[in-house]
Amino acid sequence: MAAAPSLQQAETPDTPYNQNLRQVSFEIQAECPTTRARAGLLHTAHGTIETPVFMPVGTQATVKGLTQRDLAEDLGVKILLANTYHLFLRPGAESIRGLGGLHRFMSWPNAILTDSGGYQVFSLSGLRKITDHGVVFQSHLDGSLHTFTPESTVDAQLAFGSDILMALDDCPEYPVSHEYARESLERTLRWARLAHEHYRRRLADNPAPHALFPIVQGSMFPDLRRRSAEALAALDTDGYAIGGLSVGEPRPLSLEMVEATEDILPRDRPRYAMGVGMPHELADYVARGIDMMDCVLPSRNARNGCLFTSQGRVVIKHARYKDDARPIDENCPCYTCAGYSRAYLRHLFLAGEILYAALATRHNLQRYLDIMREIRQAIVSGSFPDYLRTIRSASEDVE
Amino acid sequence: MAAAPSLQQAETPDTPYNQNLRQVSFEIQAECPTTRARAGLLHTAHGTIETPVFMPVGTQATVKGLTQRDLAEDLGVKILLANTYHLFLRPGAESIRGLGGLHRFMSWPNAILTDSGGYQVFSLSGLRKITDHGVVFQSHLDGSLHTFTPESTVDAQLAFGSDILMALDDCPEYPVSHEYARESLERTLRWARLAHEHYRRRLADNPAPHALFPIVQGSMFPDLRRRSAEALAALDTDGYAIGGLSVGEPRPLSLEMVEATEDILPRDRPRYAMGVGMPHELADYVARGIDMMDCVLPSRNARNGCLFTSQGRVVIKHARYKDDARPIDENCPCYTCAGYSRAYLRHLFLAGEILYAALATRHNLQRYLDIMREIRQAIVSGSFPDYLRTIRSASEDVE
Numbered sequence: 001m002a003a004a005p006s007l008q009q010a011e012t013p014d015t016p017y018n019q020n021l022r023q024v025s026f027e028i029q030a031e032c033p034t035t036r037a038r039a040g041l042l043h044t045a046h047g048t049i050e051t052p053v054f055m056p057v058g059t060q061a062t063v064k065g066l067t068q069r070d071l072a073e074d075l076g077v078k079i080l081l082a083n084t085y086h087l088f089l090r091p092g093a094e095s096i097r098g099l100g101g102l103h104r105f106m107s108w109p110n111a112i113l114t115d116s117g118g119y120q121v122f123s124l125s126g127l128r129k130i131t132d133h134g135v136v137f138q139s140h141l142d143g144s145l146h147t148f149t150p151e152s153t154v155d156a157q158l159a160f161g162s163d164i165l166m167a168l169d170d171c172p173e174y175p176v177s178h179e180y181a182r183e184s185l186e187r188t189l190r191w192a193r194l195a196h197e198h199y200r201r202r203l204a205d206n207p208a209p210h211a212l213f214p215i216v217q218g219s220m221f222p223d224l225r226r227r228s229a230e231a232l233a234a235l236d237t238d239g240y241a242i243g244g245l246s247v248g249e250p251r252p253l254s255l256e257m258v259e260a261t262e263d264i265l266p267r268d269r270p271r272y273a274m275g276v277g278m279p280h281e282l283a284d285y286v287a288r289g290i291d292m293m294d295c296v297l298p299s300r301n302a303r304n305g306c307l308f309t310s311q312g313r314v315v316i317k318h319a320r321y322k323d324d325a326r327p328i329d330e331n332c333p334c335y336t337c338a339g340y341s342r343a344y345l346r347h348l349f350l351a352g353e354i355l356y357a358a359l360a361t362r363h364n365l366q367r368y369l370d371i372m373r374e375i376r377q378a379i380v381s382g383s384f385p386d387y388l389r390t391i392r393s394a395s396e397d398v399e
Numbered sequence: 400m401a402a403a404p405s406l407q408q409a410e411t412p413d414t415p416y417n418q419n420l421r422q423v424s425f426e427i428q429a430e431c432p433t434t435r436a437r438a439g440l441l442h443t444a445h446g447t448i449e450t451p452v453f454m455p456v457g458t459q460a461t462v463k464g465l466t467q468r469d470l471a472e473d474l475g476v477k478i479l480l481a482n483t484y485h486l487f488l489r490p491g492a493e494s495i496r497g498l499g500g501l502h503r504f505m506s507w508p509n510a511i512l513t514d515s516g517g518y519q520v521f522s523l524s525g526l527r528k529i530t531d532h533g534v535v536f537q538s539h540l541d542g543s544l545h546t547f548t549p550e551s552t553v554d555a556q557l558a559f560g561s562d563i564l565m566a567l568d569d570c571p572e573y574p575v576s577h578e579y580a581r582e583s584l585e586r587t588l589r590w591a592r593l594a595h596e597h598y599r600r601r602l603a604d605n606p607a608p609h610a611l612f613p614i615v616q617g618s619m620f621p622d623l624r625r626r627s628a629e630a631l632a633a634l635d636t637d638g639y640a641i642g643g644l645s646v647g648e649p650r651p652l653s654l655e656m657v658e659a660t661e662d663i664l665p666r667d668r669p670r671y672a673m674g675v676g677m678p679h680e681l682a683d684y685v686a687r688g689i690d691m692m693d694c695v696l697p698s699r700n701a702r703n704g705c706l707f708t709s710q711g712r713v714v715i716k717h718a719r720y721k722d723d724a725r726p727i728d729e730n731c732p733c734y735t736c737a738g739y740s741r742a743y744l745r746h747l748f749l750a751g752e753i754l755y756a757a758l759a760t761r762h763n764l765q766r767y768l769d770i771m772r773e774i775r776q777a778i779v780s781g782s783f784p785d786y787l788r789t790i791r792s793a794s795e796d797v798e
Contacts, residue, residue, distance in 0.1 A: 335468065
């Protein structure tokens with residue numbers, strides 16, 4: 001049995017480490033005495049988020065197939081992610097600003113995190129040219145040319161009114177040489193400093209409750225990861241993202257990269273592992289001090305017919321589900337499992353019906369959110385090491 | 400000002416014209432003294448439906464993009480339509496029976512009407528061969544051969560557990576010769592008699608609360624339409640459908656065909672005009688004694704970007720909506736109009752996002768349901784002739 005966790009109650013929710021311009025604040029409520037896991041509260045202008053948290057991905061200002069009411073009321077989502085690259089191209093940052101910002105545009109009452117656009121520039125766009133000042137790229141929509149600089153992506157995200165902004169980063173593919181990774185990382189560090197200076201100036205002119213997270217890079221080289229974390233920690237920012245993961249590397253390497261920087265990043269700031277992971281991996285990231293995660297897996301896999309349950313995966317197209325009157329997961333409290341059978345979902349999937357995507361996505365997101373709630377509860381109650389052991393042995397059975 | 404409508408209150412809801420086996424019953428509550436419009440109640444084992452009613456189309460046991468909760472709770476839908484042809488082919492009538500029937504299969508608490516499959520056999524399937532016994536056809540899914548007979552389509556719909564079943568009909572395209580239309584009609588009449596006899600035998604063995612409607616045909620020939628209605632009226636069925644409309648004919652001709660049979664069909668039974676119509680046409684059908692309608696237009700047009708409003712149509716892709724913060728229709732009470740702007744919907748449409756279809760369909764269905772509620776209210780309050788004049792002059796402005 002693990003010892004009781006130490007509790008670090010902030011004196012009041014309004015006295016975090018943050019100074020004037022920092023109105024997004026983080027409060028640690030419980031720490032696991034064995035692992036590096038912690039449970040906390042992330043305060044934003046659009047509500048307080050219990051951490052560790054999984055953030056559903058709403059690339060184009062929509063989580064595919066779900067209404068904002070489904071997300072906020074049914075699933076209890078407190079923060080979601082939207083995509084700077086996509087929204088910059090369409091409908092455009094000025095258009096969103098003119099419509100009252102991203103929250104109002106997409107009718108979303110809770111918090112929004114937007115990424116820097118860096119990852120998409122490097123993965124989606126055609127022709128691109130990187131300089132120390134930024135990156136010129138071709139839109140994947142119509143081939144038009146655009147420029148992202150550290151400053152312009154901050155401005156775009158301020159136009160969106162995002163609660164949490166990301167600094168532009170150079171996100172190398174996997175694998176790259178140590179030399180390339182080092183050059184790329186130094187560029188990301190220069191960009192992070194420029195983004196941060198620009199952001200501070202903007203907020204000095206027009207104070208508003210945002211946070212800007214720079215992104216740790218360094219490919220799969222622990223020395224570069226540590227160099228990155230040290231340089232960014234010196235910036236004393238509101239939180240830290242860890243990028244360059246889930247780019248094709250073996251999973252143990254991702255975890256190792258997170259581990260490499262855990263003791264360098266300020267422990268009183270939220271840490272966000274970008275683009276991870278599978279359901280059984282979430283606890284492994286939390287055990288390494290991660291507070292926030294996002295991933296397209298629950299929604300994309302749902303649409304492709306792969307449903308996550310407490311008993312493993314259900315590949316819904318299988319003939320064995322043709323006459324299966326059971327819900328996807330008998331232990332799941334979601335709307336889909338309350339009303340619909342595997343047989344019906346299989347029928348909708350085979351018929352190519354829109355409702356399939358909506359019901360399946362709702363279930364998979366519920367699964368991710370439930371896992372995060374279980375993890376949080378385990379940290380708070382002091383049983384996280386036991387929880388982690390159970391998850392690891394169960395995932396070995398399932399995989 | 401129109402005179403007050405006559406009220407025909409049934410003594411109790413349980414004493415309709417129906418005899419033993421007829422447990423779907425119709426009760427006229429108010430009649431327009433000028434037109435043939437009436438307001439009524441259609442009682443089924445899955446709830447009572449206020450008529451005139453528009454029935455959303457759920458071809459594959461789903462109204463595309465909406466959950467059953469959206470339909471039942473938000474939109475207040477009391478009856479929807481599903482498709483015998485599609486569900487017979489996939490997942491199959493026996494599969495649905497084994498899963499507890501269509502209501503349970505699709506998790507739908509209210510009434511279901513299923514069509515005969517005739518229209519789809521003639522419009523969707525490849526190779527087909529019509530005999531007096533039925534039709535052999537090729538599945539549009541995989542080319543496999545199947546047979547529909549008047550008896551087998553009743554059995555399929557009983558397996559579904561539909562509240563209202565349709566008798567198999569031969570639905571000619573438009574235009575056809577009088578001779579062809581007459582032959583086709585006589586076939587439909589023979590099939591209707593066979594379906595009816597089979598249905599009565601089945602219900603004698605296993606009484607259950609259903610209704611079977613035969614379908615008036617006769618292409619665009621009033622004499623054949625009257626011949627059809629007279630022969631079907633003699634069957635003394637629970638209600639009557641009018642088919643063979645919306646097959647490409649000019650709209651005045653559809654209305655003329657409905658008019659041709661209005662005084663022949665028993666006035667105390669519900670009449671269902673299949674596959675109609677545009678929003679401004681609904682009142683014209685009601686004025687000709689129609690109680691029930693269905694149409695894919697609100698949902699299909701929604702997906703194609705055409706939104707119906709109280710002020711006319713909104714074609715959402717137009718550049719003029721790019722920065723339009725207004726809802727689709729400021730007078731609309733639907734979830735979409737309560738939370739989302741034209742600019743956001745246009746963005747979702749251009750991005751090909753699933754949520755667009757869900758939000759747009761919800762709005763268009765709300766529009767149709769609201770029109771039917773206005774029509775019903777006008778009949779009950781005696782102002783339907785005025786309402787009809789207003790709609791006709793407004794639709795001239797819009798079209």
